[in-house]
Amino acid sequence: MEQNVIDASGLLAISTRLQRLSDQIRKDGLLIYKAFGIDFQPKWFPVLYTLYKKSTMSVVSLSEEIGYAHPSTISLLKELEKEKLIRSKKDKVDTRKRLVELTEKGKTLLSTMEPVWEVIIKATAEITNTENNLMKAINEVEATLHEKSFLQRAEVYMKKEF
Amino acid sequence: MEQNVIDASGLLAISTRLQRLSDQIRKDGLLIYKAFGIDFQPKWFPVLYTLYKKSTMSVVSLSEEIGYAHPSTISLLKELEKEKLIRSKKDKVDTRKRLVELTEKGKTLLSTMEPVWEVIIKATAEITNTENNLMKAINEVEATLHEKSFLQRAEVYMKKEF
DNA sequence: CAAATATATGTAGTTAACTACATATATTGC
DNA sequence: GCAATATATGTAGTTAACTACATATATTTG
Structure with missing residues (x-):
């Protein structure tokens, strides 16, 4: 019975626990890059990696992708532009759009980062490959939420209560 | 092979994905409380629930518990004090300590919240009880990290690289 | 084809956690 | 029993995401 109370508390505090976990992982990620002498912030990863794969994208499509x-994307892009890792140009067809791409410096950085990724991937796999795999769990939860939101699910139970 | 690239990207972007998930859950949590007409913020949960269980605690022990x-705890306590959900008094034995406890209003609020918790717990269970259970995965990852940090694990692979 | 609507980008301000530093009191050890 | 150290609380400033609003350009529709 006591276990149920603790479980309930864990479920209810899930967002704070996820946040803390994310914070810890990011901090260690930063230290790993530092150890390799690479000036790189983990929060830059989604933007840079997407540009690495897709080569050139507008701000909104990049935001959607990540x-x-x-x-949030704009402020990351500002930092990355200051670091000269990306550059942007106007889309000649749709002049509202700003097309963003990696600079040579950015491409070079990403290629020097590959061995670091190997390390991060191995270490992450080590901590997430437990009985209930965290990565798979996140994928599954994201998919489940996509079908029907947390709120919508709660509403079903709310109706039963009244 | 392409799947491996995507997986790698997911592993590398894990902190941002965790953060986003936490954010989404918190927002819907707020809406659920609102739907029950309860003036309560999800971020208050860990503090209030701990005080509910343990009745009176100092600021630091409360911080450690949650x-x-x-x-962060101090700023939450400020809000909760403004809402008159908690009060604090000096510890007569160790006068450095500030002992915090629920007010009558706080206790009343927590008891009116029990039906809402039921709903949140059910909805959370629904979204997290996938093949790889998110709650269990978080518990497992936390335990794994406790044994040996992400950074320490990465260091093992870093040595192999050089 | 002009008015209404939609889309793309940008700015300002908010949020909820954090670290670093400051101060007061308690505990320990010479 | 006093000096050094440790612990408890508090303040200030930072971070990395967000929402709401503003503006410019493109697309759709009557």
Whole structure:
């Protein structure tokens, strides 16, 4: 019975636990890059990696790809532009659009980062490959939420209560 | 092979994905409380629930219990004090300590919240009880990290690389 | 084809955690 | 029993995401 109370507390505090976990992983990620002498912040990864794969994208499509609100992407792009890792140009067809791409410096950085990724991937796999695989769990939860939101699911139970 | 690239990207972007998930869950949590007409923020949960269980605690022990840095706890306590959900008094034995406890209003709120918790727990269970259970995965990852940090694990692979 | 609507980008301000530093009190050890 | 160290609390400033609003350009529709 006591276990149920603890479980309930864990379920209810799930967002704070996810946040803390994310924070810890990011901090160690930063230290790993530092240990390799690479000036790179983990938060840059989604933007740079997407540009690495897709070569050139507009701000909004990039935001959608990485799952961020566009102002977050803009502020990351500002940092990356200051670091001369990316550059942008106007889309000649649709002049509202700003097309973003890696600079040579950016491409070079990403290729020097590959051995670091290997390390991060192995270490991450080590901590997430437990009985219930965290990565798979996240994928599954994201898919489940996509079908029907947390709120919508809660509403079903709310109706039963009244 | 392409799948491996995607997996790698997911592993590398794990902290941002965890953060986003935490954010989504928190927002819907707030809406659920609102739907029940309860003026309550999900971020208050760990503090209030701990005080509910343990009745009275100092600021630091409370912070440790919920896993927050103490300044975060202090700022939550300020809000909760403003809402008159908690009160604090000096510890007569160790006068450095500030002992925090629920007010009558706080206790009343927590008991009116029990039906809402039921709903949240059910909805959370629904989204997390996939093949790889997210809650269990988080518990396992936390335990694994506790044994040996992400950084320490990465260091093992870093040595092999050089 | 002009008005209404939609889309793309950008800015300002918010949020909820954090670290670093400061101060007061308690505990320990010479 | 006093000096050094440790612990408890508090303040200030940072971070990395967000929402809401503003503006410019493109697309759709009557």
